[in-house]
Structures are given as C-alpha cells and as structure tokens.
Amino acid sequence: MIQLYGFEYSPFVIVQRRILDFGKIPHKNVKVPNHDRSVIWKLTKQRYYQVPVLKDGRQVIFETQEDSQVIAKYLDNKFELGLFPKELRGLQTILWRYIENDIEGIGFKLNDIYYRDFVPVSGHLGFLRHKERKFGRGCLDLWRAQQKLLVAELAAKLSPFEQMLFDRPYLLDNRPRFADFDLFGMLGNYLYTGRYRLPAEHTQLQAWYKRMAKIKLADLPK
Numbered sequence: 001m002i003q004l005y006g007f008e009y010s011p012f013v014i015v016q017r018r019i020l021d022f023g024k025i026p027h028k029n030v031k032v033p034n035h036d037r038s039v040i041w042k043l044t045k046q047r048y049y050q051v052p053v054l055k056d057g058r059q060v061i062f063e064t065q066e067d068s069q070v071i072a073k074y075l076d077n078k079f080e081l082g083l084f085p086k087e088l089r090g091l092q093t094i095l096w097r098y099i100e101n102d103i104e105g106i107g108f109k110l111n112d113i114y115y116r117d118f119v120p121v122s123g124h125l126g127f128l129r130h131k132e133r134k135f136g137r138g139c140l141d142l143w144r145a146q147q148k149l150l151v152a153e154l155a156a157k158l159s160p161f162e163q164m165l166f167d168r169p170y171l172l173d174n175r176p177r178f179a180d181f182d183l184f185g186m187l188g189n190y191l192y193t194g195r196y197r198l199p200a201e202h203t204q205l206q207a208w209y210k211r212m213a214k215i216k217l218a219d220l221p222k
C-alpha cells in the first residue's frame with residue numbers, strides 16, 4: 001500500500017493527502033516529527049530530508065526541485081486523475097509558483113506563530129531553532145507583531161483566485177486541476193490551528209474551499 005510520510009500541518013503534505021483522498025487511493029499516512037527527519041533520510045538513501053515523501057512498493061518518490069511536482073505527477077499518471085492536462089501546461093506552472101511562494105510564504109508564518117498548538121513540547125526547541133536559523137533570530141516574535149498586516153496581505157494575494165472563481169467552480173476549469181490542490185494545501189496549513197478563517201470578502205473562495213475539501217474523482221462526469 002502507498003505510504004505518505006510527513007506531518008499533518010505541512011502545506012505540501014496536505015496537497016498530496018487531498019490528492020490521494022480525491023482519487024480514493026488506498027494509502028497510509030506515516031507521521032514524521034518535524035524535528036527528527038531520520039526516517040526520511042534513511043528512506044531516501046540520504047538524498048532528501050524534506051516532507052512529503054511517497055513510498056509505493058519499492059519506489060520512493062520525492063521532489064527534485066523547489067517546484068518540481070514529482071509526487072503529484074506520479075499519482076496523476078498512475079491513477080489517471082486529470083490534474084495536469086496538456087492544454088493547461090505552462091499556465092499551471094506559473095500558478096503553482098505563485099501559490100507556493102506568495103501564498104505559502106505568508107500562510108506558514110501565520111500558522112507558525114501558533115506552533116505551540118501543534119508541535120509537541122519535546123519539539124519546541126528544534127522548531128524554534130530551525131525557524132530562527134532559516135529566517136533570523138526572533139522571526140516568530142516579528143511575525144506575531146506583524147500578524148494583522150500579514151493577514152491583510154494574504155487576503156490581497158488571494159484576490160486573483162476569488163476573481164477566477166466567479167466564472168467557474170474550480171480555478172481553471174469545471175473540475176479540479178493540480179493548481180486547486182496546491183492552493184488547498186497552502187490554505188489548509190494556514191487554517192490548520194482553527195485560529196483563522198478565510199477572508200470574509202472572498203465568498204467564492206470560501207465555497208471553493210468547501211468543495212475542495214470533499215470532492216472525489218468518482219463524483220466528476222467522465
């Protein structure tokens with residue numbers, strides 16, 4: 001059975017988990033503590049330490065670049081999910097770069113400031129150190145101080161998606177494509193603690209998010 005390695009609140013893990021559920025693909029979610037990546041390191045034969053990683057039989061699949069989408073393309077290909085249609089090539093790449101940089105870049109900060117909600121006490125030191133080494137000393141305090149501004153910035157960056165959803169049920173089409181799952185994952189991370197809501201003014205996005213949370217491949221017309 002397919003195994004998805006990662007931690008629940010990771011935006012990139014949420015993307016793959018939702019894709020697996022969408023396709024009703026039997027799988028097991030294997031929890032990896034954020035502060036201890038030794039399982040991943042071993043699984044990938046010392047080639048990778050990030051999550052998610054997918055194991056399918058003897059195959060171990062993980063990203064090769066910041067925006068490579070190796071896992072999603074593997075699942076799409078194997079289970080014919082229709083996530084990467086030829087006619088949307090290029091356009092989806094531009095979209096997922098925006099989603100994974102601009103949206104994720106704000107969403108994760110707003111989620112991280114509440115890390116005590118979801119990281120076990122034994123992982124606090126590792127979490128804090130990892131963040132401060134990457135984003136500078138006091139970064140979590142800074143993001144806490146900037147919270148209101150960041151929430152407003154996120155709402156503004158989500159506006160193009162709200163506009164796209166006025167004419168269709170999903171971002172690019174009448175069925176969800178990879179960009180939908182990608183945005184769903186970034187927002188799933190932002191909403192993870194239950195301390196935030198999607199911007200009140202983005203009513204289309206709210207309805208889309210609800211649809212995305214439960215849509216199944218089998219529900220779509222052939």
Ligand SMILES: N[C@@H](CCC(=O)N[C@@H](CS)C(=O)NCC(=O)O)C(=O)O
Nearest residue numbers: 010011012050051052063065066067
């Ligand atoms: N582009 C990768 C990004 C994966 C990623 O950034 N994972 C984070 C968790 S959300 C991670 O493992 N970070 C650990 C680190 O950088 O040390 C993907 O799409 O999977």
